[in-house]
Amino acid sequence: MLDVRHCATLAEAAGIVSGDRQAVLLGGGTLVMRDVNEGRLTEGTLLRVTDPVFRRIEAGGGRIELGAGVTMGMILANRDLAFLHAAARAIGGPAVRNMASVGGNLFAASPYGDFTVALLALDAQVVVQAGFGSGRAVPLEEFLAARERSGPALVTAVQFSRPSNPGEFHFRKISRVRPKGISVLSIAAHLPQSGGRMAQVRVAYGAMAPTPIRARGVERALEGKSLDAGAIQMAKQAALEGCRPATDAIASEWYRREVLPVHLGRLLAGDGR
Amino acid sequence: MAKIPVQFRLNGSDRAAFVDAPETLLNTLRRGLGDFAPKYGCGQGACGVCTVLIDGEPHLSCLTLSVACEGKRIETASGMADGPDLHPLQAQFMEHFAAQCGFCTPGMLTVARALLDRNPNPTRDEVIEAISGNICRCTGYEPIVAAILAAAGSPGMRRSEGGRHA
Secondary structure (H helix, E strand, C coil): CEEEEEECCHHHHHHHHHHCCCEEEECCCCCHHHHHHHCCCCCEEEEEECCHHHHCEECCCCEEEEECCCEHHHHHCCHHHHHHHHHHHCCCCHHHHCCCEHHHHCCCCCCCCHHHHHHHHCCCEEEEECCCCCCEEEEHHHHHHCHHHCCCCEEEEEEEECCCCHHHEEEEEEECCCCCCCEEEEEEEECCEECCEECCCEEEEECCCCCCEECHHHHHHHCCCCCCHHHHHHHHHCCCCCCCCCCCCCCCHHHHHHHHHHHHHHHHHCCCC | CCCEEEEEEECCEEEEEEECCCCEHHHHHHHHCCCCCCCCCCCCCCCCCCEEEECCEEEEHHHCEHHHHCCCEEECHHHCCECCECCHHHHHHHHCCCCCCCCCHHHHHHHHHHHHHHCCCCCHHHHHHHCCCCCCCCCCCHHHHHHHHHHHCCCCCCCCHHHCCC
């Protein structure tokens, strides 16, 4: 039998999760309720968190914190988060965006989870709370690598630094259907310029591996260079390093490998296609 | 397991139901309250046919718990007409032959209504974006887009507050 518990605080929810392995946090419902409707989730407890902190956005300063329950629609309504609007708009249609949460997106199986790709290129940290203690921040890349085998803990928020120049943050989702379609792949890139050269480059892909991944080869190819045709060519040559894309209903592994360097090149060249 | 009482405002009327803890809003509307406008399509958030407005914003009722709707304002396509007078969107859907099999129509009307409430004069691209979460396998979408644009320009459009048009 499936039960629902309402938790007034995140600490209460984290306490339940640590003691009950069948407890599942319900964010927006776009992942968990699918399992309920499909009959894959019939036992246990759905936790519904009503703590305002769970849906709080702190975006006034240089350090940004998004509660795990913040929806894509809330991000789109926040002017301080304009640099994230392209990534938030990439998630579903308007109704899904009013429900789908930042925390839930961290658990979306490939080829979903496009917002997490943007967070990865921002070097985000995930705040994880186990039991009644305070949360600890885990690098997102580390979190994703351990996602399937993580112990009983609750994601309460994500944190990242605001790009000093929003124009240096880029995101694009490649899908076969416009304006809404499931990802063939997605790319996010943060390309900070310092004295005409790129420094602290972060590039991330979605749907190119079982979880969103950092494009280390591309980052190395661009670091310290000016963003010119030569650097873009080197980045394209390194584009597929570390990629293990799946063949699914949206695209084959071969197709994803073929088109990734093309779309990466267009993103880096500022080509709007 | 004991039933849980839930109260919300449905299309301008106060309604109450006893629900199971994991019951979806869609099931409560259809089985409990007899509102058959929102439908069960994919159950996965992909088709949009179960879309309702919760406090004025589109939500997928098949992925929403009824117990999370306590005190909310729910609006469905059932509340759009004023007696025999159709809502301008419904009239334009008829005029443009935007409903063929009709299965997607309540969801399409609901997201279109949310769009026009927020943006009375949308562009064609904004209409396409607004219905992007709703699948239609009959019309090819063009008649639906045309109907929404025509309704936006028609007299009698007004906010959906209370579920009635002027």
